[in-house]
Amino acid sequence: MRVFTICNHKGGTGKTTTVIHIAAAMGLSGHRTLVIDLDPQGFLTRTMGVNPDTCSDTALSLFDPDASLWDCDTVEMNGFDLLPSSNRLTREMRDLNKPTDVLWIREAIERKADEAAYDTVLFDTAAAVTVYSLNALVASQYAVIPVLPEYQSVVGAEQTYQTVAMVRKRLNPELHPSMFLFTQVDERKRLHSAYRSYMRKKYTHRVLDTIIRTSTSLTEASEDGETVFDTDPQSKGARNYANATDDLLRRVEAYEEGNATTPSNGQLVSSTSPPETPSLS
């Protein structure tokens, strides 16, 4: 089973949109996929038209000494299942202050039946380092950082990259270095192209080749529980996310095969020493 955290310490970078559409694309290609909404604001849950008050389990169910992810009731969406966010996540966060409180979800995943019910689990996270986003990274093998090619989002992405490196070093050696996915790209904007070049130069193969362009179909799709694959499968948004999912899966397969190079540029995938954070201006 592959576990992904989608994270960026900055808000509005397309995390939730990315989780929904990668999950739907994976579902369409036959992967049994579960989305866990760990953002206390629960935008993904609301976007999918789910009211957590009517659900017997939420992401909070995983924070229990005997919890098993595999016993949780999930909500069936078109292409994936959802374990929704809870209104109580914010309140409960105050009590989750011990160092071991970052381990709850990993343990809840490990308490599983012989055969996992899912091929893929995707965590949506809030735009901050919280006990919930750390739980997600501690339970994951892969981190994807959606990044809008603009100043604040790039700074957030680089800080997130460092957080992932820290989690890998201190808490979860199975976590691979982050992959970046450009979202909401407007190819007419020179600033976008400058930030894309900067990121590609610095992070090379860790930036996915595929980009997600600005697309009204993605904004429109995210209001009634449907994804763009339901509402407008021929649209730019649907094609971009389908391609990004293929790109992501190719990288993951290369990691799994122990292939330390990427086909695009043949550079070595170094799993240590992240580059220095630059001073962007």
Ligand SMILES: Nc1ncnc2c1ncn2[C@@H]1O[C@H](COP(=O)(O)OP(=O)(O)O)[C@@H](O)[C@H]1O
């Ligand atoms: N590629 C895109 N094109 C147009 N709008 C987008 C795109 N990706 C996201 N959005 C919109 O931008 C806003 C922020 O996206 P969201 O996925 O909620 O970001 P985050 O979860 O990082 O805060 C939402 O209103 C969403 O519909």
Ligand SMILES: [Mg+2]
């Ligand atoms: Mg979000």
